[in-house]
Amino acid sequence: MNELNFMPHQNRVLNQTEHFNRVAYYLDMGLGKTFVGAEKMYLLNNTVNLVICQKSKIDDWVQHFTEHYPDYAVFDLTSKSQMVTFRNRVETDKYYKPDSQIVGVVNYDLVFRRNWLLTLDNFTLMLDESSLITNENAKRSKFILKMKPESVVLLSGTPTAGKYERLWSQVRLLGWDIPKKAFWNSYVDTRWVENGDGFKQEVIVGYKHVEHLKKKLAEHGAVFMKTSEVLDLPEQVEQKIMFKPTKEYQFFIKNSYLMLDIKNLIQFKDDSDFYGVDVTPRVELVGDNSLTKTLYARQLCGQYHKEKLEGFSDLVQSTEDRLIVFYNFTAEYEAMKAIAERFERPVSVVRGGEDSRTAYERHNNSITFIQYQAGAMGGNFQKANKVIYFTLPLGKGSCDLWEQSKKRVHRIGQDNPCFYYYLLVKGSIEEKNLAALQEGKELTDELFKES
Structure with a gap:
């Protein structure tokens, strides 16, 4: 041997x-x-x-x-x-x-x-x-x-x-x-x-x-x-942080169409600044099939949800500990990165074409953003014990991505309890998705069937 x-x-x-x-x-x-x-x-x-x-x-x-x-x-x-x-x-x-x-x-x-x-x-x-x-x-x-x-x-x-x-x-x-x-x-x-x-x-x-x-x-x-x-690994604690569905989300789910005013959605609470993301003032969302409807519904629960972005901002301000954040879309990352930088938090990122972990390794108060496909199934991040799920994976392979994402911190070398914070829009596809993942299922077109 x-x-x-x-x-x-x-x-x-x-x-x-x-x-x-x-x-x-x-x-x-x-x-x-x-x-x-x-x-x-x-x-x-x-x-x-x-x-x-x-x-x-x-x-x-x-x-x-x-x-x-x-x-x-x-x-x-x-x-x-x-x-x-x-x-x-x-x-x-x-x-x-x-x-x-x-x-x-x-x-x-x-x-x-x-x-x-x-x-x-x-x-x-x-x-x-x-x-x-x-x-x-x-x-x-x-x-x-x-x-x-x-x-x-x-x-x-x-x-x-x-x-x-x-x-x-x-x-x-x-x-x-x-x-x-x-x-x-x-x-x-x-x-x-x-x-x-x-x-x-x-x-x-x-x-x-x-x-x-x-x-x-x-x-x-x-x-x-x-x-x-x-092994006797530390306790895992999961916490749901719920947000109300926006009127834009409800309108889109009902009509499969929305002309969205983005600027009004992503301002800070005090309206003093924007999140630093270059956006067009308005965008048209057309959910003319289950795929596009699912995509836009998820975005309306993530990057276009002002209250959730503010909730993420509150979490960042609530602790100086290392944070691991899982996300799906580039616009989510850009908005959250701007929030982290506003509060002078060192940032690391693992996403397609980019794997920078310097801040994670060197700074106790760093925030590491991980895109599911790029980093959920590999990597050791047990220096952190707090994980934020800004949005959840969906579709084929989502169960594996979600289960393995939790193990990035809950593994050999972890001495502290692990906390997982789920940022969820109440009554939305996100709640159904989490419930399915917890049952070991992968949710796709079932999202838009009547309960």
Whole structure:
């Protein structure tokens, strides 16, 4: 084993899967999947290793291998020059340097654009956040399922978000050769119901033979572990901060149309200044389909909701502690950043194309803004213990994003109770969305059906 100090539960997982060359470490966020997965890959001892992860985690994996496994030659395959070098090393090392080990790290959205990866053989494939291949019809999933690794390491804290039908593609990578139809017939309980248009559709109503499923997964190298089973982490406290729906929101929900006067909505309480966001005085919102109606309804509960922005301002003024803020849209970030700067709070941000954590690391009173897609599923922010949800994630994958966002602070190294503040517009789609997330559901078009 490499010279690292592993925690007892990490050693237990590695020992439990010692004789497997295909494993799934479904360890809760904060239990150190990175260390366990990397060590298993090291022990598998293949010459060629490929790690597929989210784009935001590329640098983290490269650094981890470089720091803890100095014998590895590590390549960032998002770099064309490093990709070429890695490819050349694959061809030469497997014939002339069988004792050397090389690692390539690439992101999910790029891997299927590298067809030559399908020629790899006798290699170890690691998927960080393997839940990202649950849709077997997605390009990245199809590509990965065509690959021919000798060994596989799957890592995820939320492999299914409670939906066992999502396991099939991961099951295939573990070497359990069960057809999708047979998997569903064995473990997924469905029913045909009227869809309101005179037709019937098959919907999932529950699961069956779950214990048998777990047994089969264990036989194929899968380990499930919750934080509460091995660690005593601090208490988690959730608090809802409610705001009244605006007349603009109510008008839009009723009419699917609104001519919105933005300037009047985003002034400070004392009307002395604006939030610093460059906006046009008026904007037309047309919800002519469920997608656009959902989008504008969410924005009317976020960036266009004056009372909620003022509520965020109040929270900022109420504490000098570090704050983590999750958001969806750029306009939300710009408005909240202006508020933070007004009160001279140092700002860090993790969003598409930008990952600046200097203020978070250096200043106890910093505010770190994290866009869900860019940072909810990765990163250690346990220096903070207060999280603000300005808006919530919605749609496909929202359960995973929300669950994992909470683990950014509630993880190993956190000594204080964790507080989560939900800024919600009462009676709006936000309340329905939070209720669905808490039930492990993903809300989409259901938002606008009558209660």
